[in-house]
Amino acid sequence: MSAPLVEAIGVGKRFGSTVALADARLTVVPGESHALVGRNGAGKSTLVSLLTGLQAPDGGEIRFGGEPAPPLADRDAWRARVACVYQRSTIVPDLTVGENLFINRQPLAGFGRISWKRLRAEGRELLDQWGVEVDVDARAGDLAVEDRQLVEIARALSYGARFIILDEPTAQLDNNEIERLFARMRALQESGVTFLFISHHLQEVYEVCQTVTVLRDARWIITAPVADLPRAALVEAMTGEATALGEGVTESRVGPDVPVRLAVSGLSGDAFTDVSLAVRRGEVLGLAGSSASGKIELAESLVGLRTPSGGSAVLDGEALPFGDVRRALDAGVGCVPRDRHHEGLVPELSVGENSAMTIAGRLGKYGVIAPSRLRAHAERAIADLDIRTEGPGQPVNALSGGNQQKVVMARALATDPRLLVLINPTAGVDVKSKEALLAVVDRIRAGGTSVIIISDELDDLRPCDRVLVMRHGSIADEFPAGWHDHDLVASIEGVTRD
Template identity: 55%
Template sequence: MDTQHPLVAATGIVKRFGPTVALADGNLTVHAGETHALVGRNGAGKSTMVGVLTGLLKPDAGEVRFAGVRAPALGDRAAWRERVACVYQYPSVVKELTVAENLFLHRQPRGRFGLISPSRQRRQAADLLDAWSVAVSPDLPAAELSVEQRQLVEIASALSLGARFVILDEPTAQLEGRAITRLFDKLRALQDAGVTFLFISHHLPEIYEICQRVTVFRDARHIVTDTVANLDRDKLVAAMIGEARGLVQVGADRPAVPDTAEPVLELAGVTVPGHVSDVDLTVRRGEIVGVAGSAVSGKRQLAEALAGLRGRAGAVFVAGRRVRPGTVRAALDGGIGYLPGDRNIDGFVGGLSVAENATMTIAKKLGPAGMVLPGKRDAAARTMIADLDIHTSGPDQPVGELSGGNAQKVVMARALAGDPEVIVLVQPTAGVDVRSKESLLGAVDEKTREQRGALLISDELDDLRVCDRVVVMLGGRIVAEHARGWDETQLVAEIEGINEHRA
C-alpha cells in the first residue's frame, strides 16, 4: 500500500448540470485505514462527489487520484471497481437471484466447455463470505436478505473485486438499534483488516461513534475537514448550516393537551396478522403520539394497516367515524393522511413532477368529471411549495431531480394535501439534513396545533421529542407509555426489550 499518498484525493472538483452548479469546490482527502465521514445538508454536493469518486460522473474541473495515481478513464469500469465501491441505502442486489449468483454476477465461474458452473460458483461464494465473516448462506434468495445482510453481501462483493475503499451511503437509515451495533462492529473489523470507508450519514451521533475524521460540504463547497475529536456537535452543525447555533427544538413550546380533549383517532383491538396483536390507542385532538420500537416490533406494520396498505382486525375510528380496513381509498376518505417510511420506494414517482406527486391524493378535486386541470393542480402545488419551503425550480420539476430533503417535503405535502384529521408518519426525517428535519417536524407541530392529531413512528429519538406522548411497542404490543420529557436510557431499554413493563 502506498503510504506516501492519501488513499483517495479529490481536489478542485467542479460539476455543473446545465445552469445548476452541483459542486463548485469539492475537495476530499481520505487516508488508508480510516472511516471518514462526509456530511452536509441535502443539496450540499455529497451525492455529486460520490458520483465523481465512483466514475459515474465526469467532473468539469479538478481530478481524483487513488494512492497518488490518477483515476481511470470513465469507460474503464473494471478498473474503477478495483478501486472503489459504493453500497447505497437502497438495494442494488437482484432480488430474484441467490446470494451466490449476485456475488458473481457477470463473472460467473466456468466449468467444462466454458459453461457456467453452479457448484463452483456456490463454493467460491461460500469461501468469499467466510473470508469476510459474512454469516449468510450462498443459497439464500437475495429477496430474503435483511438490510444489514444485504449491505454486508455488497461489501464482500466489492472486496472480492479488489476494492479496499468502500463508500457507505446512509447505511443505517433502514436499520434498528441492534442491527446498527452489529454493522458498526463489522465495519471496525473490516477497518482493522485494511478496508477504508467513506461514511455518509445525516445521523450525526453516528459520526462520533464510528468515524475518525469528517469533511463538511455546504452550498456545493468544501467547508472543513478535521478529526471528530476537534469538531463537537455544535461546531459540526454550524459548519453544515452556516450559522453558529444548534438545532431548534421543534415544538418546545407546545401547549399541554388536556385529558378532556376529544379523541381524533381511536384504535380498539387492532391486530395485523403476524405483526400486531390487540393494540388499543387513542390520539386526542392537538396531540402528537410517538411510537417507538425495534424493526420487528410491529410499529411500521401498524402504520401501514392504518393507511389501508395491510389487512387488519379490530376497529379504527377517526373523529368518531369507523374506517373500513384494507383499502387506501377508505383510509383517505376516512381522514387519514400517510407519509411512508421509504420515500424512494413508496413515497414518490421520480419521473413525475412536484405538482403531480404532491396532488395525487386530491386529484378528484382538481377538475370536473375526474379530469385534472393543470392550472388548478399547479396552483395547489405552489401553495404546498411555499408552505413547506420546498426548494424546486417550480411545480413542473421532476421529483427525482430534488435533494432528499426536498423530495421528502413533497411526500409530506401529499400526506397533508387532503386536509386529514390524522397524519400517520413513518420515519419522517430519515436521510434528510438538519434544516429539513426542522421543516418536516415543524409541519407536524403546526398541523396538530390546528386540532388535528398525529401518530409519529420513528427510530430517531430526536423525532420523538416533538411528541406529547410516546408509546413503546415490543413483539406487536404496546408495553410502555411515557409523557413528554421521557428518559432516553429507559426508553431505549424498553425498545430493546431490556426493561419491559406494562403500560
Template identity: 60%
Template sequence: MRDEERVRVTADERRTFAVRAVGVSKRYGSTVALDRAGVAVATGETHALVGRNGAGKSTLVSIITGLNRADEGEISFDGEPAPRLADREGWRRRVACVYQKSTVIPGLTVAENLFLHRQPTNRWGAVRWPTLRRQARELLDEWGVEADVHQLARDLTVEQRQFVEIARALSGGARFIVLDEPTAQLDAAAIARLFRRIRDLQQLGVTFLFISHHLQEVYDLCDTVTVFRDARHIVTAPVSELGKHDLVAAMTGEDAAGSGHLRERRGSPPADASPVLTVAELTLGDRYRQVGFTVGGGEIVGLAGAASSGRIELAETVAGLRAADAGTVEVAGRRPRPGDVPAALAAGVGFVPEDRHHQGLVPEMSIGDNTTLTVPERLGPGGLLDPRRRDALAGEMIRHLAIKTPGPSMPVSGLSGGNQQKVVMARALANQPRLLVLINPTAGVDVRSKEFLLGKAEEVARSGTGVLIASDELDDLALCDRVLVMFKGRLVAEFTAGWTDNELVTAMEGVYADV
C-alpha cells in the same frame, strides 16, 4: 477559505490516502450539488461522512465511485489519479459501494453473485461450476464471511447480503469501500456484528467511508469524521476531538449552545380543540413500536426522524396504506379499517404520499381526473362521471392551488415538479379532510413552490383541519406547533414552538441521550 469552514488536519502529508477528493464541484443546471468540497480518507481507517439531506454526500459518493464526473476538482486513489470514467474495471479495482438497498441478485446463488460477469469458464465458454463454488468458498473464508455458496441470495438475511457485497468488492481488488447507510435495516445485534467485522477488515488493510444518519454510530465505529453542509466541506476532525454537540452544530450551522434561529410557527392552534387524530399503542413489525400521540383540530404536528426512523411507515399507516400489527388509529371519532385507503378517506383523511411519481399521480390522466380521484361521488349521479362537473371542481382546485396550466384537460405529466405536487395536494384537499397527512411534501420542488405548499398547509390548519407532516426537512418542520421525533421505531422526543435546528437535529440523529 470561507468563514464558516473550520478545517482540522487529521493526517500529515506522509500518510497514505485510500482516496483524496480535492476542490470537487458539481452542478446540475442551476443547482450546485458540490461547491469545491472534498474528503481525504487515510488508508486503513474508517472515516465518517455526515450531513443533512442535500449536503452533497451522495453526489460526492457518486463521483468517487466513478458514476459521475466532477465539473471541477481532482480525485486520486493511493496517490494515483482516478481512472477514466469509461474504465469500469479500473474503478472496480479501487473502490466499491455497499448501498442501503442491496445490489445482490435475489434469484442467483451466493457463488454466482460473488463472481457475476467474472465466472470461470472452459474453452467453450461454459461456466465451470465446481471451480466457481470452490473460489467462492475460498473468498468467503479469506474474509471471514459466513454464508453458504449454494444458497439463493433471496434467502440471506440483510446482514449476510451486506457481507456478500463486501466480499464481492474485495474479490475485485478494491480495498476502499463506501458503506452507505449500512445499518438502516439491521437490529442492534446485527449492527454490533457488522462493526466487529469492519474492525477486523481494517486490521487487514481495508479502508471504509461510512455514511450514517445515526451519529452515535460515528462515535462507536469511526476514527475520523467529515461534515458537509450546503454542498460544502465544513470540518474534518478526529472523532475523539469533536464532541456530539459540536458535530451537530457543524451540520446545522448553529453554535453548540443552540443559539441559532428559533423555529416558531406564525399563529397558534386553538387551545381547546378536540383531537382529530388519536394514535394508541401502534406497532408494525420492526418499523415502529408502541407509538401513541394526538393531533388537535387546527394543529400542525411534525413527525421527524431519519429515513429508517419509522416516521414514513407510521404516516402511511394513518393514511391507510399500511395495516399495523397492533394498536389503533382514530380519525375524527372514527376508526377506519386498517390498511384501507378508501376507509381512511371516508373517515376524513387527506393524503400527500412520499413519492408523487409512483404514489401520487396517474401520469397518463389529465389534471382534472387526478385532482378529483378522491371524490367520485361529486362528479355525477349513480357513479356516472359528468365531465362538466369534473372540470368545474378541478377548475376550483386549480385556482385554489395556483396550478399553472391552460386548463384541467392538460395531462399531468406535462407539468413542472412543483405544479405536479400542487395537483397531489389538490386531490388531498378535494374531500375537505379533517386530517391532512403530508409525507416529505416539498421534496423535489423549487423554492417558490415549497413556500406556497407550506403556506397552504398553514391555511388548511387555520380552517380547523389537523395537519401531520412526516419529514426530515427543517423547513417543512419549521411551521409545526409540535414536533415528535422518532428514532429506530420509537418516539424519543417532543418539541414545542421555540426549538432550534440544533436541538431538533440532535434528537433526530440519535444523540438525544446526552441532551
C-alpha cells in the same frame, strides 16, 4: 499520519449553469471510517460519482494511493480501487448470493459454460474470508437488508478494492441491525478496509467514524477529527447557522379534558396483538420500537394499508375503514409512508401532480383535472412547505431527497386530515429539511389535527406530547414529554430501567 489512500484535490463539476462542486477536497487515510456529511444538494452525490469514476471532474484531481485515478473507461481499474454500496441495493434479488458475488464474471468450466461447483466454492470462500454469514445458495431477495449490504461489500472486496463508500447504509435498518453493521465495519477496518460513510444521522457519525468532512453549497467547509467537533459545531458547519433540532417538548400541550379523536381498542394484526390507545385532538403521539415491534404494521393498519384480524379503531365517532386507502382518506386520515421512493411518489410525474394525487377528484369535473386548478394547488403547497423546485411542472425525481419528502407531506396534507400518520418522516433528509418537516407537525397540531409519528429517530419523536414504546407487538411503556434519550432507548431495547 498515514499517506492518503484517497484524495480529491480541488475538484469541481458543473452541469450546465449549475455548480455541483467547486474546489471540493477530501483526504481519506487507510483503515479509517471517514464521514462525508452535508445537506441534500451539498455535493455529496457528485463527489461520490467522481470518486467512483462515473464522471470526470471539470477541474482538480482524484488520486488513489498518491497516483492519478485511472481513465473512466478502465472499469476494472476503478473496481480494484473503490466500490459504493448505495442506499438502493444493486443486488439482483432473484439470483442467489453466489450468482450476485460473481455477476458478469462467473467461473467457467469450458466451452463457455458456467462452473456452478466453482462458483459455490469460491463464493463460500469469499464470504468466509470477510466474515459474512449467509448461505451462498440463498436467494438474495430473501436476505435481510443488512445481509444484502454485506454481500455487496464482499463483492466489492473480491475485486481488490479496499476503499468502500457506504451511502446511507442505515436508512432501512433498526437499532440492532445498525449495531451489527457497525460491528462488521469495525472488524473490516481491522482487516485493512477503509470506509467513506455518508449519513444524515449525525449520532452515527460519532459512533462509527474517526474523521468527518463537511460540504455545504457545493464547497468544502471543514475536515476534522470527530472527537474534536461537537454536534452543535457539526450542524452549524452543515447549515451555516445554529439549529434548534434536538430541542424537545418538555411537557404535554394537551390536557385530559381535550376530546379523544382516535380510540383504538384491542386491535390485533400480523405483527401486533391487543393494542389499545387513544389520541386526543391536537395531540402528537410517538410510536417507538424495533423493526420487529409491530409499530409499522399498526400504523399501516390505521391508514388503510392493512386489514387487522380483530379489534377496532374509531375516529371522531366513526369506525376506521381497514384495508381501503381511499376510504381511509375520505374518513380523514392522511399518511406519509415509510419509503417515499416506492410508496410515496410517482417519480416521472411532476411536483404538482404528486402533491395533488389525493385530491384529483376536486380539481375538475368528469374525471378531468383542470390545469389551472392543479397549478394553483401546487403553488400553495410549494409555498406552504418551502419546496425548493423550479415550479409545479418539474419532475419530482429531479428534486433533492428533502424536497421530495416535502412533496409527500404536501400530498398527505392536501385532504386536510383530522389524523396524520407519519412513518419515518425524516428518513434520508438533511438537517434543515428535518427542521422544516417537524415544524409542519407543530403548525398543524395547533390547528387541531392529531398526529402519530412512527420513527427510529429520536429527533423525530421530540415534538411528541408522549411516546409509546412497542415490543413484540404490544405497548410496553409510555413516556411523557421531557423523556431522556437513555430511558427511551433502554425501553426500546428491552433493558430494565432502574
